Amino acid sequence: MSTINELHRLETADIEIGVSEALKRHATRHVAQHKPVSGRVLAFERRRPRWLRECVGEATGVFLYVFPGLASVAGFLIHASTQEPPVTVYSSFFQIGLAFAMGIMFAIVIAGPTSGGHFNPAVTISLAVWQGFPWKKVPHYILSQTFGSFMAGLLVMGMYRQQILEFEAAAMTAGVPLVSGSGPASIFASFPLENQSLGYLFMIEFFVDSFIGLVIWSCIDPANPFVSPTTVPIVIGVGYGAMVWGFADITISTNMARDLGCRIVAAIFYGREAFSYKSYCWISLLVNIPATLFATGFYELFLRDSVQLINKGGVAHQEGDDGLRRYLSEVGMLKDGEQMETTMHVSNTTAIGKGLAR
Known part of the structure; x- marks a missing residue:
């Protein structure tokens, strides 16, 4: 009898509505309940300059993506010659790529809503060329991006300072230049390995950056049915990580701001050779821009609908x-x-x- 009554009750509209509303209240609960917004908060946010928020957002985003990546590179290089325990305990190229990829995901999620999530001078310039981003904002964005990278490099240098000093001593004992593809300066910026020609490095950098540019441009295309706003951070992060996994052992830079900010840190501690070593600096700093313009232009001309x-x-x-x-x-x-x-x-x-x- 009770079973029949229960079935009868479930068929009534008031029970269904009550259950659905209870489920809705449960599903919309937040981990942290926000207090009501005061007029003082609204007044402060209204007075806060928009350009300042955007610049802080770009600097914060680049910091968030560079910081874990550099820390992973530091762990890899510092223990590269260690056999006990093996270097794989500390890091690998896979882990380095994963650190940068996850850093990009965090950067887009945390700072992207504030500034648009460029985090790369080449992306900022491409948006100005193809999508009408204001040119007057471009210098501010690039300076902010470079500053975020600089702060990430400076913080990694401070946090790893004891280990880096030991790495420097070991490198000098082994006759390895401090500024080189395997020296301590390479924690912060890209340097070519021995017997690598500039033309070869240019080609590698150009196509790696073009690949990343295509991934980014397809992700920000609202007409792309395969990428939703919630999956953009993952797709861009994995795309970047794939290039690190494939070509980091050769020598790549991928981002002018990431390289310039950290290269300044390297120059502070290791001298001007951080910019002059094997005349490679112009590739790491500048190739990213024409490569990204090429990739985004290709997308606009042939793939855009x-x-x-x-x-x-x-x-x-x-x-x-x-x-x-x-x-x-x-x-x-x-x-x-x-x-x-x-x-x-x-x-x-x-x-x-x-x-x-x-």
Whole structure:
């Protein structure tokens, strides 16, 4: 009898609503409940300069991605000659790539909403060239990114100082230059190995940076159905890590700000040779920019689908709804008499969706 009553109760609307609301309250609980926002807080945030928030966001993001990566490189190089315990206990190229990849994920999640998450001068310049990012902000972003890298390098130097001093002594005893591909300065910046030509290093750097640029540009394309905002940090981080795993043993830089900020740290402790060693510096600092412009230009010219982007609500036609209607009519995607709905997120059942389906 009780079973029949329970089944009868479950069929009633009030029980279902009550259960659903209880589940909803449980699902929307937060780990930390925020207190009400005061007028004082709102006034402070209103007075806070937007450009300052963005610069702090860029510096913080670069710091968050460079700091764990450098720490992993330091652990690897400092114990590279140690046989007991083996070096794999401390680090490996896989672990270095994973540290940079996870650092990028954290950087995008923490600082990306504030500044847009560029974290790379080449990305900032590419956004200015292709997406209308204000050119007047570009120098501020690049300086902030470089400062974040500099602070990460300085902090790693301080935290690993005792071990680095021992590494320096061992390197001098073995006749290894402090500024070299295997010396202590290479913890902070890229240096070529012996018998590596500049042309070879240029080619490696160019294609590695182009690969990363393509990954980034595809991730920030709202029309890409395979990447959602929540997966962007993971995809970009893994893309970066894949290049570290594949080519870090050859010598790559991948980011002007990451290299310049940490190279300044190396120059402070190891002298001007940090910039002059084998004339490699210009490759590590500058190749990233044309390579990323090449990759993003390739995407814009051959892979971008602007109609699909408009359909997703990611951008509007330059001439408004009338311009879009004329274009769709000219190419036969919008038939005479059909109505076009242009909201921020156009449904596939609208005329644009019908045109795309054809």
